[in-house]
Amino acid sequence: MNLKQLSHMLSLSQTTVSRALNGYPEVSEETRRRVMDAAKRHGYRPNPSARRLATGKSGMIGYVLPTGAAVDIDPHFVEFLSGLGDYARSHELDLVLSPADADDEETTYRRIVANRQVDAVYLSSPRPADKRLALVNTLGIPFIVHGRSEGFDFDYPYLDIDNEGAFHEAARLLVQLGHKRLALINGNDRETFAIHRERGMRRALAASGLALGERHIRSATMTEENGYRAARRLLEDSEPPTAIVCSSLIMALGVVRAVRDLGLTIPGDLSLVAHDDVFPWLRPENFPVPLSTTRSSIRLAGARVAERLAARISGLEEGARGEVWPVDLVVRGSVAGAPG
Amino acid sequence: MNLKQLSHMLSLSQTTVSRALNGYPEVSEETRRRVMDAAKRHGYRPNPSARRLATGKSGMIGYVLPTGAAVDIDPHFVEFLSGLGDYARSHELDLVLSPADADDEETTYRRIVANRQVDAVYLSSPRPADKRLALVNTLGIPFIVHGRSEGFDFDYPYLDIDNEGAFHEAARLLVQLGHKRLALINGNDRETFAIHRERGMRRALAASGLALGERHIRSATMTEENGYRAARRLLEDSEPPTAIVCSSLIMALGVVRAVRDLGLTIPGDLSLVAHDDVFPWLRPENFPVPLSTTRSSIRLAGARVAERLAARISGLEEGARGEVWPVDLVVRGSVAGAPG
DNA sequence: CAGAATAGCCAAAGCGCTTTGGAAGTCTCT
DNA sequence: AGAGACTTCCAAAGCGCTTTGGCTATTCTG
CATH class of the missing domain: 3.40.50.2300 (Response regulator)
Incomplete structure (x- = not known):
């Protein structure tokens, strides 16, 4: 069923039928109803390819x-x-x-x-x-x-x-809890979100006269393995952080593993906060120790x-x-x- | 630049140009070359919408x-x-x-x-x-x-x-290692892959006169949480399995957590094999105890x-x-x- | 060397829709 | 009653491509 057939069936021109269907004003309400009815009854659906060619819109x-x-x-x-x-x-x-x-x-x-x-x-x-x-x-x-x-x-x-705000809040909380050496395990730091998160954290620290040392920032694509490596590096340092803020749940898995491997505990030796994009298949409340998060549904x-x-x-x-x-x-x- | 312009420019018909470009035989090699050249030089690209309308193919x-x-x-x-x-x-x-x-x-x-x-x-x-x-x-x-x-x-x-073969092999290995009570943590058992995996496992067990008890099969969508729950159920049973085969790495995360929560160890108390679809962000060799897997790159x-x-x-x-x-x-x- | 086959090209007809530029018919106003 | 203003519809021209059905030369057959 195409426009030609439909319009012929209604004894109307293709123009009028097309307009009726597309809600143009220059067609009487009665005609429009008649057209709409017939279109529905015969299951007419305009051919998208043709429409595309004519309008340039693809839907x-x-x-x-x-x-x-x-x-x-x-x-x-x-x-x-x-x-x-x-x-x-x-x-x-x-x-x-x-x-x-x-x-x-x-x-x-x-x-x-x-x-x-x-x-x-x-x-x-x-x-x-x-x-x-x-x-x-x-x-x-x-x-x-x-x-x-x-x-x-x-x-x-x-x-x-608000990545900056989120990590600002996370860091602020940790500072309020008395942490002085915070670390950040970030995503790829060429992406803006990572930059904003770092900025937020620095701002929170600065507000309390603290700073985020270069050795306390790690950045990599967000895999479990990279989370693990980053955490190992940080925790085996001579001045290990007492709190880590982490850019993703997946990396946090690695952090948790590293903490365990080193015989440390959360939150006894290390406080951990991660950003949660809300995956149905991995939830922060189900971490060995329920994970604090900055949460925003990416969905x-x-x-x-x-x-x-x-x-x-x-x-x-x-x-x-x-x-x-x-x-x-x-x-x-x-x-x-x-x-x- | 459209066909019309291009053909006009070459003093050829649209037909010929179209055919030259689409590799039809009824055009001389010399003409084809001339057309191809001009097309490339002017960056001519046939309009897909028009082509679609004419051919019905969308690419x-x-x-x-x-x-x-x-x-x-x-x-x-x-x-x-x-x-x-x-x-x-x-x-x-x-x-x-x-x-x-x-x-x-x-x-x-x-x-x-x-x-x-x-x-x-x-x-x-x-x-x-x-x-x-x-x-x-x-x-x-x-x-x-x-x-x-x-x-x-x-x-x-x-x-x-070969899901059946994979889980057959996994189960066979476990049986060879002396395990008699195996369990399966499967994906959604209305999907064929899950059915095949179960079948493979049953076959391996049957070959050694063993069976897979109904209480030793769990099936759910493949989330960490479901893996955890299934493992808890299985391990807290009066006849807990000594080996689990699990349909996904993500569920295996939950299994590992359950094992820990119960104060058990892998592989001391429980052997674990999982299917690995090869995610870049979660690798079996990085599990707390490196995870045995049936591996196939879904990519x-x-x-x-x-x-x-x-x-x-x-x-x-x-x-x-x-x-x-x-x-x-x-x-x-x-x-x-x-x-x- | 006539007739048939073939190679190489073209004009024009779609594909199915939207949109332009009227044309008729109906109202309103003076 | 005639001019102007709407209202409601239509014919036809695109959109840019492919493909059908020829139409000329040129080459091949016997």
Whole structure:
């Protein structure tokens, strides 16, 4: 069933039927109802390919997926996707993942924009002065950044959590508990979120006249192994920290293992706080010692990004609106007063 | 730059230019070269929307993503995706994720094939007599199943690992080590992979005159917490197992925690083997006691599925070829002879 | 060397939708 | 009653590609 058949069936022109279906005003209410009815009854669905060709709109949102033998997709991605899907489903929005060589995402961005494959894109894990962001901005396709960049002379729409505030609060709590030597096990420090977290922590320490020594910061991709290594390094130092703030639950697993291997205990010898993106399959309350966390559901963020993307596509949202979500600090058994 | 302009520029018809570009034989080699050159020089890229409308082919592969507030996307998905992306990238194949209500995926499948949004789809986590599989089979769109179903009177193309063989081997090893009371902590037992694993284990036990008691099988979605609960249940039983085979690394985390909580040790009191899909962020050799595993890279599977999907789209692969990958058994410190 | 086959090219007809630029019909106002 | 302003609909021109059905030369057959 296509437009031609449907309109013939109704003894109307394709124009009128098309307009009736798409809610244009220049068609009488009665006609519109008649058309709508017939369309529903015959299960008419406009052919998206044809519509695309005519309008240039695809009804899809895009994401450029960096790939390569050495590139691992972050498991956070899947949770974000859950949220995105939740929203997209109810709006018949599809998501197209365009895999790109991690060393050359630009070509792919240019391609999907030139081809008008998607109506909007989102970017994630931005870095300061991220090239992708500048590119997408000049290409003129609607977009939203999940996270933030820095160092641009233009504004852009984003959704981010208050990483700085979260780690500020976490550190402040630890300081209040009497800790003087804090350490940070961060994610990849070329990404903005990691920079913000470090900044938050430094600010909290500075407020009490303390500092975060260079040897007390470790940064690496967020795997269990890297958490372990970082913790070993820190704890075997001559001046080991009495509290660690950690950028991810997965790394925290490694930290816990290191603490055990060294015969130490949480929170007796070490207080631990980690950031929790809320995975269904790994929960901080189920750590050997329930883990204190800064918590923010990445899934909710996914849904919100989808919602805003949809709004931008339909012109309901404009401008460079930034949105920053507060982060909960959830205190559990893994923190205690500083030892000794 | 579109076809019209390009052909005008070459003083050729659109027909000829189109054919030259698409490798049709009825154009002379010299002309083809001339056309190819000009196309490259001017960066001509055929408009995919137009091509789609004309041919019905989209150059994308599809995946229907079950979503919903109560639905969690498996973290394995992201690893599979890495592999898929690896292959797809080099072939300019995009992947479109169509989120669907987990209770009604059928509508979405029908939509994407009716709309010809994708040239092929893949299914994952199939169950016995999986409706999606029957549906996709009758809809006539090229597809590949990642995993296997059972109980159909037709064959279908799939890629699966030898789950039965893997768990057979794992159990056999444990039996050889003298274990008599084995337990299985499985994934969702409505999925075929879980059924196969159970079958493999039963077969190994039966071969030695042993059996897998109902109380020694637990099945749940693969989270740390479920692993913990299952292990507690098993180990606090009046006849606790001396060895556990576990369907995932994430669940194994929970098992390890339970063992600790109960004051037991691995492998002294309990031998443990788990299946490892090879996550970059959680490695069995880094468990408190290095974990023995049945190992199969889900990422490689993703790449292979993409490759076969591409082959099916271009008609290079036909028929219902099933492909089953063997699984490595990797023995590490978490297994030992049965206690006392 | 006539007739058949083949190679190489082209005009035009789709693919199924949206949108432009009217054209008729109906009302309103002076 | 005629001019202007709406309202409601339509024919036809795209969107940019592929593909069908020829139409010329050129080459091959017997």
